[in-house]
Amino acid sequence: MGNFQVIIGLVGIVSIVASGLVLNFAQAVFIPLIIAWLLSYLFGPVVRFLSRLKIPTFLNVIVVLALFFGVCFLGALFLNARVLAFTEAFPRYYSRLLEIGKVLTTNLEFPPDFWSPSRWGVEVRGYLIDLSGSFVAIVSKLVMVIVFLVFLLLEAPYFEFKLQKAFSPVTAGTVKNIIDTISFQIGRYLSALALISAVTGMFVWFALEYIGVDFAVTWGILAFLLNFIPTVGSIVASIPPILVALVQFYPSYMPAVITSLALLTIQVTIGNFITPKVMGDRLNLSPVVVLISLLFWSLIWGVVGALISTIIAAIIKIVCENIPSLNFISVMMGSGKIYQKELEDRA
Template sequence: MERFTRLQTVLLSIMTLLALGAVLHFTQQVVLPLVIAILLTFIFVPFVDRMRRARIPVAIGIIVVMFILLMVIMVLAGLLSSSVYALAKEYPRYQTRFTELYSLLKERFKLDLWLFNDLSWLRTLGSYVVSLSGKLVSVITYTLLVVLFLLFLLMEQRHLPRKMIRALRRGMTARIARVMEHIAEQISRYLLIKFFISLTTGLVVWFVYSLIGLDFAFIWGLMAFLFNFIPNIGSTVVWAASSVFAVIQFYPSWHLPIAVSASMLVIQITIGNVIEPKLTGESLNLSPVIVLFSLLMWGWIWGIAGMFIAVPLTVIIKIICENIPALKAVSIFMGTAPPRPKR
């Protein structure tokens, strides 16, 4: 009877997760901006707290943070729109160069790659680039919705401790408050480090690619920033795409494409494999299987945007499990393999 009850519990949990995933999928137009705003709240709350400790009113601190964020969004929107419009305008030229280069390599090296035998996907990609340039207004509207949610979350965050004290029993308040504060500190620290590591990666890629002379360096930097939230897979995608683009742009010269490929490898290895693990610590590393599963799950629920925030969300779940004794085992299974004990 006990085994049957456990089986019922497991099946009910699986059905609940599937139902929750379906609800999140169909409500993504509202829920996804809210989730992104919650993640940004963990990043910006420490700055508001620092200004509060410096005797700056919380309202003024929130206004300063939101003003800086809006200025950054406006600058990025201007750079992105100009880059996308330029890419849409120049795409036919790059399509022609790619076709000529592939025909030349196919004739010289007797290549017969099935992926490139039918080049209709080039026209599909071109139409997607053109449609993307027309969707920038909707992207900006979506971004403003995230900013609006973020504003209300920052305003509400300072009232949360008082609400907790009134809502919970006196004996439980202190212990639960300490646990929640510890969880929030860990999440904020991880997201801040990940955000600035990704930002540094994007800025360095933008700067280096601009020095080399690769076209649309800002787009490659933005891609490096976004795809850095997808471990291993994201950096590989940006490296491969920028290397192929460099070959198309600079052919018949080979030293510049090699410089593009080598610089991306050096940046990713230095920042991703040396600096980031030292800052985040090995305790927050996720199992590769968990990373792949989270990418598939959140990608199914929220598409490409879900894949970008999949790993941060999974790390947050791991942090929460680490701080709750009953879920400690789940956190261990989500992490990487522990080092072997020394004999």
């Protein structure tokens, strides 16, 4: 019996490692598919509303694609404006960086040519080449996202009928209940997270605008986007504006200190007062599970994995919750506070 349990454990470990390798190897397909699936949640209500108006499905999809391309176009316009603003400000920042470089060279005994334009020109050229390659990869993935999104939206209205045809009434009802629960909880979670992220972004924008840090709007939007990454997103979003304040106001360090304190105050206030009231226990996930999921999916899929790590953990928990033999996994993934409250209410 003991040897059998050891074998089962080893098989489980090998299966997890093999699954991770497959997911990492096939990320070019899986990442666009997951993003398209999440976008289908976002645009699903639009499709259902138009369907109730007796508009054909393919026209609904065209409307959704128009909305999607409109958002992408506005994002491209904003990004272009930010790049132009940074290009105009670059000479000023470059001169400040040279001043800081001279101080560091003197105080920290860096090589004399460490900050020379020729040295950093080669480095910047390499980064630009890498960036151009990344841009091509992003465009190719965007095309795949659109293709997957179109097929998901075209298939969505008929999915329930396929369930009824494929399974018995009881099994079809169970599967539909799982899917509906996932849709409800994930949709509610994303809505609450979007609200909190928007509030965070606005506070960051207002605070940096008041302090006088350049590109305040950009840092506010960055805070909004990175706030979707659990735990580390808000920390990463705070680094660029602090560095910009350090260079912008050099040789005075006080604005950078004030910027750091302002961002810390915003994160602590929102994290301890606003988030608990808005989010509550929407997904009922243990913080340890959230952290492990973040680390695992970041390792497998990078930034995209970090963004969707909590959602994937929630989906696994919901599926296990609706399968009696796997219910114990759902319980172990849940928040201990919820179960403590349930036991206290029963007592």
